[in-house]
Amino acid sequence: MPPRLPVIAHWACPSTPATRVSIFSFRRCASSSATSPEIYDVVCVGGGPAGLSLLTGLRNSPITSGLKVALIDGQDLQKSRLPKDASLGSFSNRCSSLTPASVRNLQEIGAWKHANASRIQPYQEMQVWDGVSDARISFDWDTARPLLTPRKPSQPTTIAYMIENVNTTSALLGRLEELGGVATFSSTKVESIELGKDAEDLDLSSWPILTLSNGKTLAARLLVGADGANSPVRSFAGIESRGWDYGRHGVVASLKLEGPGRGGAEHKIAYQRFLPTGPIAMLPLPGNMSTLVWSTTPERAAKLKSLSPNDFIAMVNAGFRLSTADLEYLHSIPSGQAEEIAWRGKHTPINEAQIPTNVVEVQAGTVANFPLKMRHADTYTGERVALVGDAAHTIHPLAGQGLNQGQGDAAALVKTIEHAVTTGQDIGSLLALEQYNSDRYAENNAMLGVVDKLHRLYAVESGPIVGLRSLGLRAVDAMGPLKGFFMNRAAGGA
Template sequence: MRVWDGVSDARISFDWDTARSLGPRKPTQPTTIAYMIENVNTVSALLGRLEELGGVDTFSSTKVDSIELGADTEQLDLSSWPVLSLSNGKSLAARLLVGADGANSPVRTFAGIPSRGFDYSRHGVVATLKLSGPGWGGPDHKIAYQRFLPSGPIAMLPMPGNFATLVWSTTPERAAKLKSLSSADFVAMVNAGFRLSPTDLQYLHTLPSGQEEEIAWREKHTPVNERSIPMRVTDVQAGTVASFPLRMRHADTYTGERVALVGDAAHTIHPLAGQGLNQGQGDAAALVRTISYAVETGQDIGSTLALESYNSARYAENNAMLGVCDKLHRLYSVESGPIVGLRSLGLRAVDAMGPLKGFFMNRAAGGV
């Protein structure tokens, strides 16, 4: 991965080979930092595995209409159990209800767990891009790129073949402008995002149209090392340009009586470090360990006591990652002054320290 400051051009490269050349690396350390996997493939694999294991009922195309506490009857006391009313007319009583239902989690609302945070006043613009080639590393050594601009980072994440995913964090006004552009002007703006100055980009966002021609002229007077930035974008896949608001949220706790929150239901993070899915997977793994231990020791898996180890294992770690990403966003939002020099000095220093880079990469990859 190649990361650089859009104001000072200070750079850092994240790959295990350069980290090893600058310092020791564990023999078992992988040569790949991360993988890009489409969500549909992840979901299909998980559903396929559930079918193999058996013993699991799935309800496709079914919504949860409501969640309420059950009743105390002569046959069974469900007064502390969540009961889900489904759109297909069925009702399900849950010994443990796992809220993996997103940032606006109905499960979190049912449990009465507050979620605190703030909006970044930024939107993330995403799109699927076609490049002029498979990337400078070739088809077997894909490289991700991220450039920090004052309005937000622009990142290009590799996909198989000559394709890549764009994630451009910017102001709501600029996001709206990008979405309104023709394909040719949008492609030109993405290329400019990795090549032109923040001042140029600010002006280009004010143009109603014609960015392609304006950028072609400006690039003639802006020398860049093409091999240090992504290959040029040649096209954008129709219907893939979209945007979403960026927020930081953190639930006060991940657990309640017969309720556990995971993923975005528990926390939402700025996408600049690509840690949202990783955090959710870490939550799921920790919750599995917690439930397994409760079953092995004969505990009620839905009790607050049995779930406490999950909350303690994940809350502090996720909170630290949320804080780091928030501080990075604020640090790189500064356009001028001594902070620019200090952050650039720090970036270059980390780039020169192999063991420290290895530590950061290991953490980003989900290691300890």
């Protein structure tokens, strides 16, 4: 259906011809003065992967490209760009596994071609096992293909793509630059958000008015909170966010392995071992590089960070090889882990074919830790407000879904705004935004629930639950269609 008159864009444009402008817009345009806020259709607070994806989607769509949009980020957005001379011997420690569904969205909005492809690593296999019982499940598209009947041509052959977050944001910024038309306020914090006033010449009483650290004020027909877990936009909207802290930290690091991995350069494998303190995961990057996400207690995270590079490398190798009792002891000694692990390794039977190849180097300055929490906002929408990404939900990283959920949110919100523009609705009205909430809330809630339960299930160290979960894991591994279902879900498919 051809788009109807893009009323909203015209409302926001002072130079719009009078014949296309509503009385309301004319009053607003007439009222602008030096002290009035600048009027925007969409103001997005947060230039992380979710906010950038939303704005790129809006600018890319012929239906919404006429909207007047602004981006505000407290950080310098130049730092969200991958340096042109980035070497393949060093990688950022903030990497994510992008599902094929997220990659498809990035392709559709024209951003994927701006990513540095040489720094992206697709992987075709996943090995996941229980650190207590050793029960294992493997996901491998090559062997699973016959199980996925009928297999659609669009079904992926890659489980996911490992990419540095900065490569994703860099690609989105590159595409936004190409599209143009975004008023960007970088290194500019939102200091306050208030409702506008019911002035004589301009009724902004339901509009969020943002005061920025550079002294400017902006009025938003629709204010998007893409401003991360502590979202000021969510606070302004009075939307509660509920959940809990896991009492765990995610330790990340960029690692060099002794080779390209067990499947060689063409068949990359991701590994995750569930330990009672949390999973340790090693995800492939190009060449011999890999990225670590080790979820563990804050005390153990602090210990890992304090170790010498040699002891740290030995601990990561031990995390995939030694018993939980061994690991507990190794965390309790102040130093000398490398020596201790070398000795213990000689006395522990290890099936090297099923675990990652040895880490030989940790990239200097990449060991860091992040507190892990689960949060879900009560709703993603309010009058003239929508939340996307971590502002709406934060999830344990064990399934690598947080950034992907944000990409799904951004794509869905673009569709909702397109529909509102096409049907002549006010894009900030709750009614127009409702579709976005119903498209995303239940889906994200289900994912948050599954991941939270997995975390709890694997935190149990002994007793019948260990037997039952191992039985469950082995059963799913043996059941073709169910395994195919999980693989499709992990890939972001239906």
